[in-house]
Amino acid sequence: MRDFWIIFKQSFMTKLGTKSFIITTGVMVAAIFLMANMSSIIDTFKSMDGxxxxxxxxxxxxxxxxxxxxxxxxxxxxxxxxxxxxxxxxxxxxxxxxxxxxxxxxxxxxxxxxxxxxxxxxxxxxxxxxxxxxxxxxxxxxxxxxxxxxxxxxxxxxxxFAPIEFEQNAVSPNSKTEEELSTARGLVYVLIFVIYFAVFAYSMMIATEVATEKSSRVMEILISSVSPVKHMFAKIAGIGTLGLLQMALFGIVGYIALKTSAADMSEGFFSVFGFSNVNPSTIGYAIVYFLLGYFLYATLAALLGSLVSRTEDVQQLLAPMSFLIIIAAFIAFSGLGNPEAAYVTYTSYFPFFTPMVMFLRVGMLDLPIWEPILSIIILLVTIFLLGWFGAKVYKGGVLMYGPSRNLKDIKKAVQLGKE
The missing domain is CATH 3.40.190.10 (Periplasmic binding protein-like II)
Incomplete structure (x- = not known):
């Protein structure tokens, strides 16, 4: 267990101290405060014209x-x-x-x-x-x-010119009122984008980290003292913790920015995003699906990253995973206008789409509790199976060198891991 925490700490601190991470975090914090005070900034520039x-x-x-x-x-x-x-x-x-x-x-x-x-x-x-x-x-x-x-x-x-009286009703027990949908739609949109960005960025970070260690031959030294399986999960946990802390920082900064902003969160730009009436359960589900989505894709990224020997090959081998994330985001964003569509319902139970698509349904609809629970169970089972299989691939993949051509190298990695 001591080896696990050493690698965990090394992965966490190494990424925490990189210039790219510090600059990205600083830019995002500045952008959050800028967006929260956009109306005041525009008014200030207007008043500068005498x-x-x-x-x-x-x-x-x-x-x-x-x-x-x-x-x-x-x-x-x-x-x-x-x-x-x-x-x-x-x-x-x-x-x-x-x-x-x-x-x-x-x-x-x-x-x-x-x-x-x-x-x-x-x-x-x-x-x-x-x-x-x-x-x-x-x-x-x-x-x-x-x-x-x-x-x-x-x-x-x-x-x-008197306006007509028009009322929209829904017979579906899962539907919310139009006012509730308008409030939830913007907030769900923002959170889906955060989940998409975080899962994509941190998964890519893990794959690149593994490929970098292989290309520099550091991996050979590490696996001589630590099992490849322990090394994989320590990296996933270390970078995942860093990502969670970064997202928490953005959330705290966003809350402070909105509370200290001169703009009224219930009017204008902010009314579209529903920031004036945030449902705590929506935030809770966002955290749950963010964590599960991260561990799902991070395990897959570590698996694929172990197959490449050069960082230049990471993008190519991770292309199938990237397509899965992009398709999930596309379904989720397209479902904002009709969250009860059949294709949205069915795809919300497909584990690689669940973090974003089921979160869309949870945020936009009054679902029975068994639906999100079932999706969470499906995600946990998938993460467990992928982790079990990924450990076998990772065990042999970190010992493979040379160009990685396609996903057929997974079979070779599994066979090498058994030897």
Whole structure:
């Protein structure tokens, strides 16, 4: 057991002290704080422009009667920019836009039928927010003008445009309400991405570590004093512990960033991700499936990594495993819109897809408790069998040198391990 902890500590501390790990962790922490305070940062950059030019759109009202109603309508819509009336010609305003003296302007006119004609001009055609706000406001004004010409009362206009009452119900006992789904969808999306990234990255790290030790011939010294099986599981546990601590650090940093952020987690960008109403059971399942998914793929990665003698061959031999992870992520992300789809249900019990796909179903649906428990049992059994078989392959694989061509080398590794 002492040998196990020595290798465990060596794997943990070696990766912990690498520049790539430290830089990646620092960048991720900075990115989390950046995302949490994005709205405040954008507002700060806007306020740095002393004349607030970006918040003013100049309006040339050729009708002489639309500017004030438009201003009132934009106020009702809570538009985050201001409009200012101007008497300058269109050519003069275009010249100012070209010279970057103003950002944009709007020209209002009306044809003989009483239809509003508007022309919005800016430096770039990619601008979307302000033109859409103007279209919505002017459409409301057009409706009001037409209602006035038809001599409709305000009550008749409100009845004409009254929204219908629409309610969505589900008979499935597993379904949540639309409000609950909207809250869970974003959070599940984020956690699936975290599971995908962590499982992929740490599994690749284990395979590369094993291949590096083989290529430097350090492996020959290690297995002379420690059994290959103990060496494999010590590496998996050491790097897995490091990964779990890194994910925990990101979670703590994310929580602190959101709590200290000036942004309201219940509104705007954060409302999409459901951060204002986190279900503790969802976080618990995320941790369980993260750990099981890691040990499943880490064991497979150690098995495959033992077959290569050069780090350059790791990517090629791990390609089948990478495809499994990518397919699982694709199914999970595609199932966000319809978590009760048959293909999502069936694939959630396939062990290599379970960590992400079953987690999707657990987060999005009210499943009976036996379903996640069954999936966890399937994962544990698969990890045990893969660990048993992987130990046999690893035992012979670490002694194999030369180019690794394909997965047929697994059979050779098993035979070598028996000798």
């Amino acid at each position: 004349n607030d030019r970006d918040d003013i759109v100049y309006v040339s009202d050729e009708t002489g009667s639309l500017f004030e109603p438009l201003k009132q309508q934009l106020a009702v819509q809570e538009a985050d920019f201001k409009i200012e009336q101007t008497e300058e010609s269109n050519d003069a305003l275009k010249t100012k836009v070209k010279e970057a003296k103003i950002d944009s302007f709007l020209v209002l006119a009306m044809n003989e039928e009483g239809t509003i004609n508007a022309s919005y001009t800016s430096e770039s055609a990619s601008e979307m927010e302000k033109p859409l706000a103007f279209q919505e406001a002017l459409q409301s004004l057009q409706t009001t003008l037409q209602a006035s010409q038809l001599q409709l009362t305000a009550e008749q206009v409100s009845q004409l």
